[in-house]
Amino acid sequence: MRIRSQNWLAAGLAAMALSACASVPDLGAAPQLRAPESLAADQALAAAPAAFPDDRWWTRWQDPQLDALVAEALAGSPDVALATARLAQAQAMVGQARAAGEPQVDLEASVGGVRPSLNQGFPRGFLPENVRSQGYLGLNFAFDPDLWGRQRAQLAAATSGARAAEVDAAQARLLLASSVVRTYADLMGAFARRDRALETIANAEADLGVARERNARGLDSAMPLRAAEEALDRAEGSLALADEEIALARNMLAALVGQGPDRGLAIARPQMADPFALALPQNLPADLVGRRPDLVAARLRAEAAAARIGVARADFYPSVNLAAVIGLQAVPLDLLFRQSSLTTQFGPALRLPIFEGGAIAARYEGARAQYDEAVAAYDAALLTAVRQVADAAAQKRAIATQLAEATEAYNAARAQLALARQRTDAGLADSRAVLSEQRDVIAAERSVAALVARDRQADVALAVALGGGFDEMTTDEGSQ
Structure with a gap:
């Protein structure tokens, strides 16, 4: 009889499973993550070979103050703290999902008094008419054999979600460090513009002195004098603008390191090294997918979404739970620990x-839609990542050409200035010729400084586009 009952139970489960399978909606083939090799980028990313940035990529600029600011920001940023808290939540969800697949055992105990109602259809005297003590002490066992893989899928989704949260924390650190370096480079550029403004003021003051002298001697009308005064006003305005940019950059840096604006006043003039020549790692964009934290996180979220499809699919199948209870139950309480008070219950529960x-079906379709969305988000992140690397490389190439031309113009302006001084010393020209050539030199120097600042920002953009030292393999090893 027992064998026959077991056969009937197995047959019943199989029939229920088959009937459930027939009701699962056909949603078609699931989309796949786009392969990076499908993106043609050999020509756009052609450059001298180089390694990926390391995890302290900002030290390449050899500025100890910058290194200290980045370290201070990473230690005290609310954004990093928020990402860390989210990681802790995700790891807790992994623990919950893992525990759901383990047998559950709990102890239950109760004591109290009971007086049953005498109006339940029983003869008088059949039920006690006084309050009687009662007690219960038992162990409850429960286990889900996970026949359809629901719990395994939940654990896989939670694990991928936790890894994504871990990578998000790395992305938060990368974005924070890049913001500090970019703002610091802006501060250096503002100081360079301030230098040019001071040089322009000195030139304008000298030119105004000449104009005043010539106007007083009746050699020129008032128009050259007014023009010189206006030039000095513009130069002083440029100085005020540069001072404003310096103050704003210092305030931003203070906020990035998690401090008040007074912290920014202590930041000295940056001393970053010159920009670098264009160089890119080989095998791009294929190797980029493991070096960009945003790409890795997007892929992990797609994996989590795929696992949640398995969770939703398991809802179509019968739920089987194994449960058992063993304990002691007695009325009155003083009989609780007698052998005759033993009570047991066990067996499967089906749903x-x-x-x-x-x-x-709606949950299943929703899970599939979330997966489709995650795949599309990954594909978009891949396209963005490759474009950002290509943009930084194109900017580096263009700036190199412009910088060579600007440097040539600067050297030519300096040669003209030297010639003007020689002519002035020889009495062949007056000081206005020297002042005019000085303005050309200042303008050329300003152009060179602006291109150098842009080139330095392009270096930052390239380091970030290449992942800023993130390495999925290293992170995987560290999380194990």
Whole structure:
């Protein structure tokens, strides 16, 4: 009889499973993550070979103050703290998902008094008419054998989600460090513009002195004098603008390191090294997918979404739970620990969804839609990542050409200035010729400084586009 009952139970489970399988909606083939090799980028990313940035990429500029600011920001940033808190939550969810697949055992105990109602249809005297003590002490066992892989899928989704949160924390650190370096480079550029403004003021003051002298001697009208005064006003305005940029950059740096604006007043003039020549790692964009934290996080979220499809699919199948209870129960309480008070209960519990108004199918379709969305988000992140590397490389190439031309113009302006001084010393020209050539030199120097600042920002953009030292393999090893 027992064998026959077991056969009937197995046959019943198989029949229920088959009937459930037939009701699973056909949503077609699931989309796949786009392969980086499908993006043609050999020509756009052609450059001298180089390694990926290391995890302290900002030290390449050899500025100890910058290194200290980045370290201070990473230690005290609310954004990093927020990402760390989210990681802790995700890891807790992994623990919950893992515990759900383990047998559950709990102890239950109760004591109290009970007086049953005498109006339940029983003869008088059949039920006690006084309050009687009662007690219960038992162990409850429960285990889900996970026949359809629901719990395994939940654990896989939670694990991928936790890894994504871990990578998000790395992305938060990268974005914070890049913001500090970019702002610091802006501060250096503002100081360079201030230098040019001071040189322009000195030139304008000298030119105004000449104009005043010539006007007083009747050699020129008032127009050259007014023009010189206006030039001095513009130069002083440029100085005020540069001072404003310096103050704003210092305030931004203070906020990035998690301090008040007074912290920015202590930041000295940056001393970053010159920009670098264009060089790129080989095998791009294929190797980029493991070096960009945003790409890795997007892929992990797609994996988590794929696992949640398995969770939703398991809802179509019968739920089987094994449960057992063993304990002691007695009325009155003083009989609780006698052998005759032993009580047990065990057996499987089955649940098969038959009609739920389409809720299960809707959850399944929703899980698939979330996966499709995650795949699309990954594909978009991949395209953005490759474009950002290509943009930084193109900017570096263009700036190199412009900088060579600007440097040539600067050297030519200096040669003209030297010639003007020689002519002035020989009495062949007056000081206005020297002042005019000085303005050309200042303008050329300003152009060179602006291009150098842009080139330095392009270096920062390239380091960030290449992942800023993130390495998925190293992170995987560290998380194990």
